Amino acid sequence: xxxxxxxxxxxxxxxxxxxxxxLEASSIFGRLGxxxxxxxxxxxxxxxxxxxxxxxxxxFSLLTEPRRRCTPDEYASQLRYALExxxxxxxxxxxxxxxxxxxxxxxxxxxxxxxxALAQVYASVPNLALLSVDSRPEFINTPHLRTWLTSHxxxxxxxxxxxxxxxxxxxxxxxxxxxxxxxxxQDFASAVKRLSKTGVGLLTYVMLxxxxxxxxxxxxxxxxxxxxAVETAARYRVRGRIALEPTFVVRGTTLEGxxxxxxxxxxxxxxxxxxxxxxxHSVGAVRVGLWHEGLDSLxxxxxTTTLQKYNLHQDLSVFTSF
Numbered sequence: 001x002x003x004x005x006x007x008x009x010x011x012x013x014x015x016x017x018x019x020x021x022x023l024e025a026s027s028i029f030g031r032l033g034x035x036x037x038x039x040x041x042x043x044x045x046x047x048x049x050x051x052x053x054x055x056x057x058x059x060f061s062l063l064t065e066p067r068r069r070c071t072p073d074e075y076a077s078q079l080r081y082a083l084e085x086x087x088x089x090x091x092x093x094x095x096x097x098x099x100x101x102x103x104x105x106x107x108x109x110x111x112x113x114x115x116x117a118l119a120q121v122y123a124s125v126p127n128l129a130l131l132s133v134d135s136r137p138e139f140i141n142t143p144h145l146r147t148w149l150t151s152h153x154x155x156x157x158x159x160x161x162x163x164x165x166x167x168x169x170x171x172x173x174x175x176x177x178x179x180x181x182x183x184x185x186q187d188f189a190s191a192v193k194r195l196s197k198t199g200v201g202l203l204t205y206v207m208l209x210x211x212x213x214x215x216x217x218x219x220x221x222x223x224x225x226x227x228x229a230v231e232t233a234a235r236y237r238v239r240g241r242i243a244l245e246p247t248f249v250v251r252g253t254t255l256e257g258x259x260x261x262x263x264x265x266x267x268x269x270x271x272x273x274x275x276x277x278x279x280x281h282s283v284g285a286v287r288v289g290l291w292h293e294g295l296d297s298l299x300x301x302x303x304t305t306t307l308q309k310y311n312l313h314q315d316l317s318v319f320t321s322f
Contacts, residue, residue: 170224
């Protein structure tokens, strides 16, 4: 076999497997199960690839595969590989978090045929309790939602799906100017209203200290954002969850430059616990991000173990001896 031919075969094999996947214990709507997180081998976020750049803190471009776009069959193979290699089919209650390091509903990042091929795979998992994907608000629109939802088998309920939006902070100016996300709370609310017509749920990400700010303002921003998200979901009768994402510094981002100059430091363990505590009292159950994306290796394993206990049981007493 020629070197060129061998290289082609290896690339085809690589494209049939995801960037990464992990299976861990999880709480799914208050019941214990397991969460399979799959990072697809995808071209990444169009918004990030703009000339102006993307979100100031985002390093997910490091988890993309821009060399060649995968076919629908290759995307389906990536998910099947993760399900089989993790033995997720043997789990009694399963959540699948399916990430393309961008916007799941953006046709130019993940074509409708690719979404349909993926749907045929996860919809066939008999123990699936929740499918979670991410998108910016502008792609959560009626045509995209209708096309995607009608691609599922008729027996697959939209109630098994949630779409995550990174609201991150309450203040619009902070979100638009410093975080460079370029959407407002009203844009977020409009996307939630569109979701209300489908039965699909909402996951809202709030980000702890994503830019230069005091610890107290960081706490105020995540609590304000979470309360707004919960109120908006209730107004439109959309099932909602909150995910707290403590910021970590990724190379190649604006935050890295600020951190290297000594201007920025990520949230401390104590600040994370205080944020969890305030959110727990304010909005109820919160899922805390545990940094499994492979972009950060500096977290204290004791901290993540304690936060995992909180995620499983939603019991603040785990922090008593923290």
